[in-house]
Amino acid sequence: xxxxxxxxxxxxxxxxxxxxxxxxxxxxxxxxxxxxxxxxxxxxxxxxxxxxxxxxxxxxxxxxxxxxxxxxxxxxxxxxxxxxxxxxxxxxxxxxxxxxxxxxxxxxxxxxxxxxxxxxxxxxxxxxxxxxxxxxxxxxxxxxxxxxxxxxxxxxxxxxxxxxxxxxxxxxxxxxxxxxxxxxx
Numbered sequence: 793x794x795x796x797x798x799x800x801x802x803x804x805x806x807x808x809x810x811x812x813x814x815x816x817x818x819x820x821x822x823x824x825x826x827x828x829x830x831x832x833x834x835x836x837x838x839x840x841x842x843x844x845x846x847x848x849x850x851x852x853x854x855x856x857x858x859x860x861x862x863x864x865x866x867x868x869x870x871x872x873x874x875x876x877x878x879x880x881x882x883x884x885x886x887x888x889x890x891x892x893x894x895x896x897x898x899x900x901x902x903x904x905x906x907x908x909x910x911x912x913x914x915x916x917x918x919x920x921x922x923x924x925x926x927x928x929x930x931x932x933x934x935x936x937x938x939x940x941x942x943x944x945x946x947x948x949x950x951x952x953x954x955x956x957x958x959x960x961x962x963x964x965x966x967x968x969x970x971x972x973x974x975x976x977x
Contacts, residue, residue: 806831818874820862831882846904869937880908905964916970
């Protein structure tokens, strides 16, 4: 496989992962194109696999993408939450792809991937948290644009517990559970 193949594959995965509904009302004009371009860069995948800790690479990428995203027209919110959601969706989808997984050694990060937060995932986590041996209360969800690093960490910690309790290999796989509920809804 040549470099063009991997570039085109990254672009395809980014295009499929980041659609209009992914960022609805979360960024200004051009946000989808910027997010797709950012994710399709080879450096994006290399950043998370060459760091000693996956979280460090993901935090770096989140900050960089948040700076590139145009601010939304609606008042309030931030760009950190949408940037993190975009990266979590893209990285999960890239990890599921056999060619990108092998080329960028994404198998090394799969267990550390985060579940992409949105209203459906927040609702699913909140519901599932009640069925844990020690029920957890997550509180009300205000939206992706109100997601902060601390709030994200809280949801990810609960997601890890739920994933283990429900028999999922890792928390990012919970998106499959909650997205399917959305589609069936």
